Amino acid sequence: MSTSPTRTRPRTVPAHVVSNPRLGTWISVSDGRVDVHVGKVELGQGILTALHQIAADALGLPLDLVGIRTARTEGPDQGLTAGSLSVSQSTPALRYVGAAVRQLAEEAPVVEEVALRASRNHQDYVERIATLDPETNLTGFEVVNGPGPTLAVGVDVPRLDLPDKVLGRPRFLTDLRPDGLLFGRVLRPPSPAATLASVADGWTSSGVELVRDGSFLGLVGEREDDVDRGLVALASATVWDEHDSLPDEADLPAYLRSAPSEPTEVVDESPAEPTHTASYSKPYLAHASIAPSCAMARWSEDGSTVHVWSHSQGIHALRSAIAAALSLDPAVVSIEHVENAGCYGHNPADDAAFDAVLLARTVPGRPVLLRWTRPDELTWGPLSPAMTATVSARLVEGRIDGWSYDVWSQGHTSRPGYAGQPGLLATAHREGGAPLPPAADPPAAAGFGSLRNAAPAYDVGPRRIVGHRVTEAPLRTSAMRALGAFLNVFAIESFMDELAADAGLDPVDLRLAHLADPRGRAVIELAARRSGWGDPLPDSTGRGLGFARYKGTGAWCAVVAEVEVESEVRVQRLTVAADLGLVINPDGARNQLSGGAVQATSWTTTERVRFDRRTVTSRDWESYPILRFPAAPRVDVHLVDNDQPPLGSGEAAQGPTAAAIANAVHAALGVRVRDLPLTSESIVSAIETATEEE
Amino acid sequence: MTSLTVNGSRVEVDRPDDTPLLTVLRDALSLVGSRFGCGQGLCGACLVLLDGRPVTSCETPLWQAADATVVTVEGLAADGPNPVQQSLIKHQAAQCGFCISGIVVRATALLEETPDPSAEEVAAALERQLCRCGTHQRIVEAVLAARTGSA
Ligand code: FES
Numbered sequence A: 001m002s003t004s005p006t007r008t009r010p011r012t013v014p015a016h017v018v019s020n021p022r023l024g025t026w027i028s029v030s031d032g033r034v035d036v037h038v039g040k041v042e043l044g045q046g047i048l049t050a051l052h053q054i055a056a057d058a059l060g061l062p063l064d065l066v067g068i069r070t071a072r073t074e075g076p077d078q079g080l081t082a083g084s085l086s087v088s089q090s091t092p093a094l095r096y097v098g099a100a101v102r103q104l105a106e107e108a109p110v111v112e113e114v115a116l117r118a119s120r121n122h123q124d125y126v127e128r129i130a131t132l133d134p135e136t137n138l139t140g141f142e143v144v145n146g147p148g149p150t151l152a153v154g155v156d157v158p159r160l161d162l163p164d165k166v167l168g169r170p171r172f173l174t175d176l177r178p179d180g181l182l183f184g185r186v187l188r189p190p191s192p193a194a195t196l197a198s199v200a201d202g203w204t205s206s207g208v209e210l211v212r213d214g215s216f217l218g219l220v221g222e223r224e225d226d227v228d229r230g231l232v233a234l235a236s237a238t239v240w241d242e243h244d245s246l247p248d249e250a251d252l253p254a255y256l257r258s259a260p261s262e263p264t265e266v267v268d269e270s271p272a273e274p275t276h277t278a279s280y281s282k283p284y285l286a287h288a289s290i291a292p293s294c295a296m297a298r299w300s301e302d303g304s305t306v307h308v309w310s311h312s313q314g315i316h317a318l319r320s321a322i323a324a325a326l327s328l329d330p331a332v333v334s335i336e337h338v339e340n341a342g343c344y345g346h347n348p349a350d351d352a353a354f355d356a357v358l359l360a361r362t363v364p365g366r367p368v369l370l371r372w373t374r375p376d377e378l379t380w381g382p383l384s385p386a387m388t389a390t391v392s393a394r395l396v397e398g399r400i401d402g403w404s405y406d407v408w409s410q411g412h413t414s415r416p417g418y419a420g421q422p423g424l425l426a427t428a429h430r431e432g433g434a435p436l437p438p439a440a441d442p443p444a445a446a447g448f449g450s451l452r453n454a455a456p457a458y459d460v461g462p463r464r465i466v467g468h469r470v471t472e473a474p475l476r477t478s479a480m481r482a483l484g485a486f487l488n489v490f491a492i493e494s495f496m497d498e499l500a501a502d503a504g505l506d507p508v509d510l511r512l513a514h515l516a517d518p519r520g521r522a523v524i525e526l527a528a529r530r531s532g533w534g535d536p537l538p539d540s541t542g543r544g545l546g547f548a549r550y551k552g553t554g555a556w557c558a559v560v561a562e563v564e565v566e567s568e569v570r571v572q573r574l575t576v577a578a579d580l581g582l583v584i585n586p587d588g589a590r591n592q593l594s595g596g597a598v599q600a601t602s603w604t605t606t607e608r609v610r611f612d613r614r615t616v617t618s619r620d621w622e623s624y625p626i627l628r629f630p631a632a633p634r635v636d637v638h639l640v641d642n643d644q645p646p647l648g649s650g651e652a653a654q655g656p657t658a659a660a661i662a663n664a665v666h667a668a669l670g671v672r673v674r675d676l677p678l679t680s681e682s683i684v685s686a687i688e689t690a691t692e693e694e
Numbered sequence B: 001m002t003s004l005t006v007n008g009s010r011v012e013v014d015r016p017d018d019t020p021l022l023t024v025l026r027d028a029l030s031l032v033g034s035r036f037g038c039g040q041g042l043c044g045a046c047l048v049l050l051d052g053r054p055v056t057s058c059e060t061p062l063w064q065a066a067d068a069t070v071v072t073v074e075g076l077a078a079d080g081p082n083p084v085q086q087s088l089i090k091h092q093a094a095q096c097g098f099c100i101s102g103i104v105v106r107a108t109a110l111l112e113e114t115p116d117p118s119a120e121e122v123a124a125a126l127e128r129q130l131c132r133c134g135t136h137q138r139i140v141e142a143v144l145a146a147r148t149g150s151a
């Protein structure tokens, strides 16, 4: 036997294979195709296309002989599809499984990849894979195969899902139309602290059945128009006990700084007395997915098992939460992921799944397709928390020597299972239910929540960095793209520009003078070069830069914004430079980075959840406006391609974009706006404050 | 019973007069290509052509569609993907794609009326179509590439 050129030392077993060691969990064969089962889900980010590319190369098969199956509770548990980790977690796992399969599919323990491809056709290879024992323990033998050739990875493979969507074919969860389908709706309370006082005696509405459990009210019916009419009628037939429970929307920083909170000290190196201090803030933001959340559930005729179709980011955690909420054995709950509209974090997908389970329980054997309303999506879904931060630094002759950072925020995760609770909205409204506990923050190892990216990438001398997690929850908060990094990077990178201005230095030069990391320097230099940094601009137009390495462990990204400020802030152009390591699908990565930057432009210039002392008042697309086509900037994305381990792209650009826009506004107007969003009112108020200070 | 023509076929619908056309399409006729985004006429995900004019079907009661001709995103692809659809796929101009049905309908109507729009005119025509994923630029580029003669 010749020594294979691709043979290597035994491979270390990746974490997701250790936790899912059974071969049949990952691989099955049908119709002459190898189906690869993954625990990651399509959120609109194109992940299934990227994993398809990785899996095909790992197995040594062309793309058309490999299928990709999305998350089901029978498939591998890969945790959440979140945190820009899908590619970095799945690549080693799929490569390991592929190498193991290639090895097992050969009689001899060591396979020469090239010989395998040359001597046998692919069908023969697929048939041999079909004979493998699905019970094989992937951790039970040494996998010595090398990675095999790279053919699909690095190529602009078109998205698998787009033709259905563009041609209007059924594709989304909300499009499922199984036999016997019923439609469901839930009537939510009118304000966060409301409880149900009464429903009009003998209330009925044509074609619907009322489901009531404490303050949880739902409707089920054969026809969608009946449940929608019923919902309107039910709202006017209910009386609620309501009271005020919300802080003053006009001064959220004051609220956050005075509310009870729990400190987390990241580091305290006793920095010297600062020379500069500034405070920044962001309001609550809504996920504002383009479709309201939905789910479908069907209980067995005898009510002993339930199957759920959900667009959750984490179906295994959702299963445990549903089981815990209903005191069931998790084994009787099965869930499959079906995609719906774009998801940017913990939105009401999980809540909707539990709503569907509750409604379907009243009609065993029948599938119930439950959908939230637009106002409920914007008001009852978890929000991205309001935050405020104070940064101080000691600046001596253009050199930063001492840095202090404090950030206040509600927690950034209330996903199913947090704080030891199911965390599903309806649990708070059912008979005997208790309000949902305040959101937690992910730990340091997961990149923090409120403190995400609170440590600057720069060499700033002795540092002191402290987070203050507000331990009450006037509004429900959880993870939205970038978590605390959006405000923290906005604050740090705005402050760097303030220091540069004071030191009389170019903002790019100040950053480079304090940054050793070569990959960070490279993206800053690339963004500056490609944006024409330093070239003259027309009047009322400015250029600004923002930079961060996401979570300190993820992708490096620098953004330059070109902004015109007249009656309002108009972001004309964004130049995005990113280092994502090995890029699996360059076109997909560009689409993700540019989408993230445009969404962040919307957050930065436009968005703010509105409320009075009782309830959230931004309930539709007029009261919660988002960026529209005429205001969308041109975005140019530049990728630094290399063969380092691949990193996710979906959350790298948000913080740098916000800072770049604010810095560009300053460059255009000479006014520093530290409170988001950067609307014309906030600019006027910043000008007034600046004038008062003079 | 209300009769109307949907994508070239005559259909009879037995729903109350005030039922939104979108619900008729998605529930009564199982034509799910027109998507529900808000039900308030504010996002454009449900856009269809009613006697050739783009309307938000979630805000169009069934009675307004009586004896009218409705064309949905599925109807635009009846003879294979239309030029806008082909171009959107070619440019990979979507992320989640939930907004895209309405955009196909709006852009097709625009190109009927203004065969050679500028980028600003395309963006202005799409002003009432929301895209939360931030795919605006690719969508505008794809629509421009679908203009007659630019394919
Ligand atoms: S669903 Fe009709 S406009 Fe939003």
Ligand code: FES
Pocket (backbone or CB within 6 Å): A044, A290, A342, B094, B095, B096, B097, B098, B099, B100, B130, B131, B132, B133, B134, B135
């Ligand atoms: S692609 Fe997701 S809303 Fe447009």
